[in-house]
Amino acid sequence: MSLTNASPVDAARAAKSASHVLATLSADARNEALTAIHAGLTAARDDILAANARDLELAQQAAADGKLSSSLVARLDLGKKGKWDDMLQGILDVRDLEDPVGRVTLRTRLDDGLELERVTCPIGVLLIIFEARPEVIANIAALAIKSGNAAILKGGKESTESFVAISRVISAALEKTQVPNGAIQLVTTRDVIPELLALDEHIDLVIPRGSNDLVRYIKNNTRIPVLGHADGLCAIYLEQSADPSMAAEVIVDAKTSYPAVCNALETLLVQDSALTTVLPTVAEALAAKGVELRCDAASKKALEGTVPNLTIVDATEADYRTEFLSLTLAVKTVSSLSEAIEHINTHGSHHTDCILTASPEQAEQFMAAVDSAGVYWNASTRFADGTRYGFGTEVGISTNKIHSRGPVGLDGLMIYKYKLRGRGQVSAAYGAGEGKKNYLHQRLPLG
Amino acid sequence: MSLTNASPVDAARAAKSASHVLATLSADARNEALTAIHAGLTAARDDILAANARDLELAQQAAADGKLSSSLVARLDLGKKGKWDDMLQGILDVRDLEDPVGRVTLRTRLDDGLELERVTCPIGVLLIIFEARPEVIANIAALAIKSGNAAILKGGKESTESFVAISRVISAALEKTQVPNGAIQLVTTRDVIPELLALDEHIDLVIPRGSNDLVRYIKNNTRIPVLGHADGLCAIYLEQSADPSMAAEVIVDAKTSYPAVCNALETLLVQDSALTTVLPTVAEALAAKGVELRCDAASKKALEGTVPNLTIVDATEADYRTEFLSLTLAVKTVSSLSEAIEHINTHGSHHTDCILTASPEQAEQFMAAVDSAGVYWNASTRFADGTRYGFGTEVGISTNKIHSRGPVGLDGLMIYKYKLRGRGQVSAAYGAGEGKKNYLHQRLPLG
Structure with missing residues (x-):
């Protein structure tokens, strides 16, 4: 994990490049990275809670001055009963989920020795924009690494000290693993959201976790697909x-x-x-x-x-x-x-x-x-909840009509590619006309 | 099918309402509509080709004046060898594909008598913006009805006479079926694209079939998800x-x-x-x-x-x-x-x-x-082609990283919903604490 002051475009390029490495790592390599993050955070508990206490103090002052809502202050507090342990357990829970990468979902014999396979793979680079809850950074890092996606994180400013402390620990933990450091990046520079939203060449999906206004602002200002977590009526x-x-x-x-x-x-x-x-x-x-x-x-x-x-x-x-x-x-x-x-x-x-x-x-x-x-x-x-549905965790609940709908688990962070293995076949050999071959289109078992 | 001079918002509202009917029709009802369209077009061959000849004449004049490319003129011609028959056969081919609606893709027992099911369903309302090829209107109508989606069609102006003739026939054919007339709407009024692109409340997916410039323009000007058919390098x-x-x-x-x-x-x-x-x-x-x-x-x-x-x-x-x-x-x-x-x-x-x-x-x-x-x-x-992959037909080839990637067949026009059947269970009965129940999360066979 990098704590980056790089420009948005450099951060996004680095994330894209890291995503290409991450996509080829084994499940073991990705799981080991989550174990390392868990161990690192466990060891750094006191430092992180001290950083969080500094965020909290500033926020309480702001709330006393009427500049911040008290519910936001409550969400900031990592020291609240159970919150720290839940955050750490969540990393292990994600690690122990079934590997979503490399599942074969279709196999078709187009011709003898020409076999098509549809295989799940990571989407690429996620941009996650969230508000002040500091534990989100650990959840998202876990989900991204498990699913083989790189992620750029931009969090609410009220949790900056907590975010920085957590990301330093994650960064140090990843150093000892095969997951490249650029795979998870925390952007702390201010006012970069418009620039990030313009980078559709490098960023594949935006996931806003926040208010309706935030989601609508993002949808209005990007060509990148948005996984919207809308309100519920x-x-x-x-x-x-x-x-x-x-x-x-x-x-x-x-x-x-x-x-x-x-x-x-x-x-x-x-x-x-x-x-x-x-x-x-x-x-x-x-x-x-x-x-x-x-x-x-x-x-x-x-x-x-x-x-x-x-x-x-x-x-x-x-x-x-x-x-x-x-x-x-x-x-x-x-x-x-x-x-x-x-x-x-x-x-x-x-x-x-x-x-x-x-x-x-x-x-x-x-x-x-x-x-x-x-x-x-x-x-x-x-x-209506990912955990209750048995998905282990959820990225959020989508009211989108494409890609992912309802509670979104790891599956919502996956796409697929088609692999075609041949022996030198050419398209001109098939079709109507003398001497042309027909496609077999024979469905094969997925095993 | 309606040939509509209604405002974009009225057309979109009517399409949404029709989509709710269409989504509940049986496969037989949807297939019968395709049979009726096929019969109607077969009977109206001469009228439609006469309308197409009028489009062609204007286009040839425009090409002679240097205002239109000759390749566009060639694509206009429905009378070209094999084109009419291919268009009609395509409708029957789509009809005979496996029904994509109502497939169960996940079944989980959350608790005794509380079963979750994920079922494929149509996306809702598609907006399809395409250039001058007149046969596209028949293809798209067939794909939309087969997949249970309503569609708003906006075609290139050079084919207007052909589009109007074809849509009159489709409209008359649908009158005798259970598919509501508002399910497929041809918008012929000019300059309505910006207004249509603003209707994210009613339109669920935009599919541009045309140049890269068209795709980019659309992505820059809408909150609606876009299924992009990009170039290939x-x-x-x-x-x-x-x-x-x-x-x-x-x-x-x-x-x-x-x-x-x-x-x-x-x-x-x-x-x-x-x-x-x-x-x-x-x-x-x-x-x-x-x-x-x-x-x-x-x-x-x-x-x-x-x-x-x-x-x-x-x-x-x-x-x-x-x-x-x-x-x-x-x-x-x-x-x-x-x-x-x-x-x-x-x-x-x-x-x-x-x-x-x-x-x-x-x-x-x-x-x-x-x-x-x-x-x-x-x-x-x-x-890399939907027909060659065995999908029967394709909507296009997507280089998107979410929802649908590569050749997109009928599957790309589907999403899913979660059905939960219970006996009055409440969420507060489950979780940690005395007297609370645990979820079973038992995977059930899909059959």
């Missing part, structure tokens, strides 16, 4: 046949178990025939958790006066397009499955949406027609 | 152990069988120890085909005076970055495999590159280290 459709207590449990979990995250519930669509049969049980459970409902007229009428301690506010149209990220839930009445689907496809963010129903037909129709990365039947939207 | 590395006559055949095929296409050879790298042993046989074969060589000093010295009728020009550095698309070949001497790999990775276009060698070790090292969509051993670069 998740909906649940409560169908009339849903079991009331099951529905209450799922909706309470989806809304209240962690309201500030992208897979939390924001809109509840209720079938009109469920308003007085299923909804009251749900509303009672939500009221017990302090959830405020923004209701349309029909759902307000069904609930008003029937559930104690329930706060109901009249919904506006804007509420059905709002990611509250708090204990507020928009409620809307629909007459049918197709109206629910239509609402979700036009108002949602295509993240994760759910139907609660006892009918398999309704469920399958919902899951086929809703255009979202996750479509669920009788399960909380909060399951 | 393909290289062959001639290693000392390569059989001379095999090398001559492959290089002649790669350079001369169709010099104007992206998978044609542009740069020949020769190992220094092969200059006097293998290269002369290759140069002789190239001279017989009229190929001019742009040589560095060492290769010039090796060839000068030894091969009759060979044209040798001194190479400049620019020649090693030039896509000649003609019977000109840049030749450069390298001392080793690693120098060849380095040259290709820094000078090439990451399209298709080849090594000619008798050594499996050299070949495997080359194929692992060269960062291109196609890496070949003893086979002509001209095999």
Whole structure:
């Protein structure tokens, strides 16, 4: 890992060159580098936490002056219970995942002695732009090395001391391994993002980890593909046949178990025939958790006066397009499955949406027609997560429609190449006409 | 299919809405639409060719006035031998391909009664911007419907009469099918490209089929992902152990069988120890085909005076970055495999590159280290083609590093969604702590 004051173009060129070495290293060589990083960080714990304490002190001062939010200050703190150990364990967890490089995903015999193979390989150079959380640098370095990608890291300035301390340790650890130092580069110079975004010749993918505004700014200012981690405006459709207590449990979990995250519930669509049969049980459970409902007229009428301690506010149209990220839930009445689907496809963010129903037909129709990365039947939207899906780790959750959708694991950092092995075959020998050969196009086993 | 004078945003909204219907149609329903289009076009042959003749007449006049290239005029002509029949057969070929929609690519049991499934699905709405070839509209309509995607088509103005005639027929044919009319829309209003490129809320992927300038313009002016069909600067590395006559055949095929296409050879790298042993046989074969060589000093010295009728020009550095698309070949001497790999990775276009060698070790090292969509051993670069790879058809050849790389078939028009089927499970029940459950993460068979 280099801590670079090089110009963006030199940093990107060095990363590209390192990516070509990294792409040919064995899984063992890449895994050994992760072991070395883990050992280095373990040994340097006190120095890194001291650097982090200096970041924290400045940030607390800035927060006291009203220049920084206290939630950002909280995210800066590497000394918080469990955070350091989680960061270190995360490196070993990534190391122990199955190797994503070199998997054969297609084999075709084009002709005798002419065999085509599609093989997974790293994308090349990733540019990762993130905010102040200092542990991200260790996670990203681990994911990049495991997947054979070089990475240029540009972090939020509030964590500079922590970033520099961590990257010095990673750099020293990599010195003893086959991973070239240029493979992971921390850019600490200021205001380089516009220059980096212009380097589409050297950088293959941008991954912004931060606010919606950051993602949109980046998409507007680069030709490089962007793996966007968008917001989540998740909906649940409560169908009339849903079991009331099951529905209450799922909706309470989806809304209240962690309201500030992208897979939390924001809109509840209720079938009109469920308003007085299923909804009251749900509303009672939500009221017990302090959830405020923004209701349309029909759902307000069904609930008003029937559930104690329930706060109901009249919904506006804007509420059905709002990611509250708090204990507020928009409620809307629909007459049918197709109206629910239509609402979700036009108002949602295509993240994760759910139907609660006892009918398999309704469920399958919902899951086929809703255009979202996750479509669920009788399960909380909060399951939308790489770790919960069994991917071991996640780069983020994508609402992109190409490459990678939903929780993105190591697979999302891979592409493929086609290898063709022949014996001197030429294209002019095949096709229509006298003496020409036909392609066999025989599918071969992948083993 | 609609022939639309609607505003771009209305056209895109209609396409999005149609895409939601299209995504839920059965394979039979989509295939029947292709059968109907085929029948409609067959019946309307004379009308369409008459419209095409009107386009052609205007274009010929423009060419005579020096306002249009004659090669563009040639591409306009639907009446050219075989073109009409190929266009119609292409629709049936696409129809008969395996259905790309609804393939299960991952199944995981998260817990008892909580099963995750990753299923292929259409991307949504494609925007296809293409030049004047009128048959493209039928090809694209077939690919889009087969893959369950809606498409907005914007073609070159020189083919307007042909496009309108074809789209009227397709529109009438679709009326009798389950495919909604808004699924395929031809935009004929002028100067709408900038507006379309701003509609990232409704359009999911832009596919430009045209010049490099067009692709670059589009990448610079949209947040929508672009599937780029870039140029090809393909290289062959001639290693000392390569059989001379095999090398001559492959290089002649790669350079001369169709010099104007992206998978044609542009740069020949020769190992220094092969200059006097293998290269002369290759140069002789190239001279017989009229190929001019742009040589560095060492290769010039090796060839000068030894091969009759060979044209040798001194190479400049620019020649090693030039896509000649003609019977000109840049030749450069390298001392080793690693120098060849380095040259290709820094000078090439990451399209298709080849090594000619008798050594499996050299070949495997080359194929692992060269960062291109196609890496070949003893086979002509001209095999880089969707039809030759057995994909049935191709949308184009991508040098992108994400989503789809190399020849892009129907698979490149697909993404996936995650379906999760539960019984009311909630996320708060899992994790660390007393009474919490662990995820099973049990991989299930895909069948």
